[in-house]
Amino acid sequence: MEILVCVRRVPDTSENEIELNSAGNDIERDELVYSINEWDNYAVEEALQIVSRVGGKVTVVTVGDDEDEEILRRQMAMGATHGVLLSDHLFAGSDGRGIAAILKAFIQKGNYELILTGVQAEDGAAQVGGMLAAMLDYPFASLVNSIEILDGKTLRITREIEGGNKELNEIDLPCVLSIQTGINEPRYVGMRGIRQVASVPIPTFGAPDLGVNPEIVGPLAAKIRRVDYFLPAAGRGAEMLYGKPEEIADKVVELVRTKGGLS
């Protein structure tokens, strides 16, 4: 099966505290550690597990610039067959719709049967997969947490719904699925694996190569614009306990008792 996984390089929230910059218009980007979007990493692992069962190839693609090559190489070190970078100065500042349009143009040049994205990235929008499917007129399912290949034409998938329940669906190929975390256990990627793919060429395609109309990408086409970042309105706020750990622990025990938690 020919599988395409759309990935993105994002600030790693497990490695950084995300803070506001001094101007208050962006997050503080100095010294941020970037990594592959967590959801996308699960999607790549799922693609690799599918091809190990039924054969095929996994291509990882991202819309970005030279700096984004590192995550393509990381996913190639995991086992992806190809990495592709879609890069053009016209693409910078695109909104989700613009990104989906760029990916659509690339997909139409290939022959992919299954297209995976992560459910969401750092902005929590959860949009590119669903937009892409609509642009391609492919069936779509979000929040996918298991995939079974029935035959060359159909998949059986589950979606995560409320309360830990799952919704079982059949979906025809080609299709687009957005992958939820926890669907698998992504394999570890060591430095040695990354070194092995360090010199593999990564093809890069720009707007003319893809036939992307410049008017549908970039900041001018964006009908969604983030104007600033700010710190969330503080809630009532917790009463913070300070002091020696033993003293704090004594207070906590007393509080638990008062609130009816120590019978």
Added chain:
Amino acid sequence: MASIFAYVVHKDGAVDDSAAELLSAARKIDPDEEPVAITAGFGSDLDSVCETLQRSYREIWKISNEAFAYPNAELVRKALIKVLPPGSIVLVPHNHLGIDLSPGLSVKTNTPFVSDVLDIEGREGSWLKVVRQEFGGQISAHVMCDVSCGAVINIRPGAFKYLEASSGNGTIVDKSVEIGPISSGRRYLHTIVAESGDVDISKQPVLVSIGRGIQEQDNVAIAEQLADALGAVVSCSRPVVDAKWMDKSRQVGTSGKTVKPRVYIACGISGAFQHLAGLKGSPFIIAINKNPKAPIFQVADVGIVADLLEFLPILTEKTREARCVSAK
């Protein structure tokens, strides 16, 4: 001004709480525009849903079709495309249906999509200013959306005020015949109900709940020792289940269980809204986190900035001492 539609989610004939929240979101977009409820379903369930909606919406568009007995977003989207007037602003709850439905709906109606909106601040010309969150709720953002040709806006469940139904008597408009035959490349088969697991965390008076901050599987035992000392049970947030350190049945949150303990000890849990949405009944929340800016401290009653691996064993010891004393 464009018409505003609220897509109403329902289950077993009962209207989801989000319907009343979409109504207040619509009022924030335009207080003078009466939003229209739009809902798809089938049979007597759909009838009772529309009856309920009559009390809060002035107009209800009803789409009845056997295909909607279960809400498959792929089919619902096709129906909405057929009935929505051009230029409409469509509000949808940002839940598993909205995530499935809305991005594609925005493409098919050629309107912008704004996801997971927490608040609506107002209009500046043809642009609507809304509030979103990024990085798991660590930071908020103002986002402008050009609504001059309509929009699809996903509204975060629980973020907008729940507007109580009035005694209104809304008009039901049956749009079913406009839909025609409908099919999709994705077919719903059935729902797989979650396994109950070894303990029912929804019935525990005290929960020691662990998140990503527990760092590794071996450290789960530290939380279990505290829970044992308290006579409590260990629950967790999503990353712990994703890492397979605990069973899914122990997860608190929208995709896990809803719990209502008296005391909730959140250990290394950042406090994403999907997690907090699983906490009901206003428990007393004690949050322990090494990051003093963790969002959990905004909702907790008591906060402690500490390393779990150092603090939890001390708390366990003190709990055991306290129980010994009270037993004497």
